[in-house]
Amino acid sequence: MSSNHDSFIPAMSEIAREAGALLMDYFHQQLKIEYKGDADLVTAADRAAEALIRDRIRQKWPTHDVLGEEQGLSDQGSDYRWYVDPLDGTTNFAHGYPVFCVSMGLEYQAPEHRSSGQRTSRIAAVIYDPTRNELFTAERGRGALLNGETIHVSKTATLKESLLATGFPSHKRHKNPNIYFYHQITLHTHGVRRAGSAALDLCNVASGRFDGFWEFNLNPWDTAAGVLIVEEAGGKVTRFDGSPFELNSRETVASNGLLHQELLAEFREIFAGRGVEPLPDPREYKR
């Protein structure tokens, strides 16, 4: 992060904690009736958390732009843009499975770079898991922290020793090829977890719990904060072909850096259909 910026982290942390507390209120109160036909309750938690976050951003930084999952983009032509996922892990939340978080990322584009279209810079990130009271933070150039302690990606050097994570989108799942990638990569690693919160998956790469993560079709609010946290923890994030990650690229491959090339090579082979183990025939289990 450039020294021209004051740290946003203390204020962002306060907002994320406040939104996390609000989510926990909904989580506890409505757990029994959740998802038995009334999906509105989930929507109410999503919406209430985003409204709170937007309100706090507006109070502190009234000129900043905000892109939030629930309310879309409010664009005032600011040099700063917030990416807000007020509840990442909605399906978990709705079923009472305590894996979800609040995600807030901040991007900056210096005015002199606007006309050249030069890439913007992700400058600050906060992801708060209210179920474990874990606050992940990062500022560009200043490292990544978990509850104030520096975190690093893992040192696992090979895929065969790795634990990875992935996710499947909730929309258009029938068009998502990820089950093939899930299957192949499961065969070549210690396993692939699918916990249901992309932002937390990225934090778990940053803190060395996972060695890597990939997902197709994530949105900018899912990744803006987590990608900076991974990078500041010493990890690497790219597209599937190894080119630089972009918020709108809808391709996310994150790792500790050490096994990144091996992971990308795995994707290359699967995309090309080379050496792909067929999915087992379920009828085999009867024998």
Ligand code: IPD
């Ligand atoms: C979802 C979660 C999930 C991922 C989906 C996302 P949401 O976000 O991050 O892990 O697999 O692709 O849409 O809908 O819970 O905010």
Ligand code: CA
């Ligand atoms: Ca999300």
Ligand code: CA
């Ligand atoms: Ca969400």
